[in-house]
Amino acid sequence: MTSESGALLQIKNLKKHFHVGGGFLGGLGGQKTYLKAVDGIDLEIEPGTTYGLVGESGCGKSTTAKMVLMLEEPTDGEIYFEGQDALNMNREGRKNYKSSVQAVFQDPWASLNPRMRVENIIGEPLEINTTLSRKEIRTKVGDLLEEVGLQPYQAGLYPHEFSGGQRQRIGVARSLALNPKLIVLDEPVSALDVSIRAQIMNLLMDLQKEHGLTYLLIAHHLATVRYMCDKIGVMYLGHMVEEATTDELFDNPTHPYTQALIGAALPYHPDDEKEESILEGEVPSPIDPPSCCSYIPNCPETFAECNDNVVATKTVSPGHTVGHCAHCVDHYGCYWFPRVNPNIERNQ
Ligand SMILES: Nc1ncnc2c1ncn2[C@@H]1O[C@H](COP(=O)(O)OP(=O)(O)O)[C@@H](O)[C@H]1O
Ligand SMILES: [Mg+2]
Secondary structure, three states, X not given: OEOOXXXXXXXXXXXXXXXXXXXXOOOHHHOOEEEEEEEEEEEEEOOOOEEEEEOOOOOOHHHHHHHHOOOOOOOEEEEEEOOEEHHHOOHHHHHHHHHHEEEEOOOHHHHOOOOOOHHHHHHHHHHHHOOOOHHHHHHHHHHHHHHOOOOHHHHHOOHHHOOHHHHHHHHHHHHHOOOOOEEEEEOOOOOOOHHHHHHHHHHHHHHHHHHOOEEEXXXXXXXXXXXXXOEEEEEXXXXXXXXXXXXXXXXXXXXXXXXXXXXXXXOOOOOOOXXXXXXXXXXXXXXXXOOOOOOOOOOOOOOHHHHHOOEEEEEEEOXXXXXXXXXXXXXXXXXXXXXXXXXXXXXX
């Protein structure tokens, strides 16, 4: 199967449900229990652009990343890369996909083997996937180090001999080794000092321009996605609740959850760096999500119709979509989001 879309990456109705208990000898009356980490998301990333996935911890961002990286097998759904069905590729296709889609993770300390010299960390993908000679690999590693702002002589050092920002540069160099088309950046600057974040973000944006790279950027930090992304998807409890271009999302956030995330992240004073966009209250468990359109923990005024748990997408303007339970789509103003504002006025 192929897709007609011009997107580099296209995801359709992607789901990952983890089996977390019950079933055979598992108790709970023998019923299998599933945690719906990702529960049917769609997105498209145009070549050469950056797509940001935001949402609080536990909403399914990394699980989405892992499915794109083929580190987790989806429960359902489709992934197309350059129009090709990535989940049903032959061996050769899979190998090409894995070279073309690389990753940079949050914690460069954890993702770099402390016992390997940098030349081996960066050279490993080249050794495994190419026929380059040792000498050629050494030259390429030196070039990659220079590209990320380090020096070729540093190839002989170990990860502990670098600062946090430099280690993330090594992670970026490794991700570039096989000339990928898409890089999945899972919280690439979250573990770094605020003072270093901008340097790494600028490096990533320079590399994007130079190599025509496409990024899927995952972050809970709104300033990061605002700075780097062309388009943003907001996730909540495994669902995509809103998607728009970056300017449109920040100018006209429409889902109450997005409004709350943006509101919570706005500093009181422009000089203040307000780090987290964490809302008050608990996100409901993805193991047993509330029946009413899943975003709603304790809706003060649920309607019988909401219990159908149907999520519909409403188009606010071209390219700007919002997901609501089908009933609430027609009843804007959303009485139902107590974590946003428990005293919210009805708006009918
Ligand atoms: N291997 C796993 N088995 C069971 N549950 C998992 C597994 N991986 C992630 N989860 C759960 O899936 C949900 C989404 O996790 P994750 O994708 O890591 O969220 P995020 O990256 O947005 O913080 C969380 O509730 C998490 O505990
Ligand atoms: Mg994560």
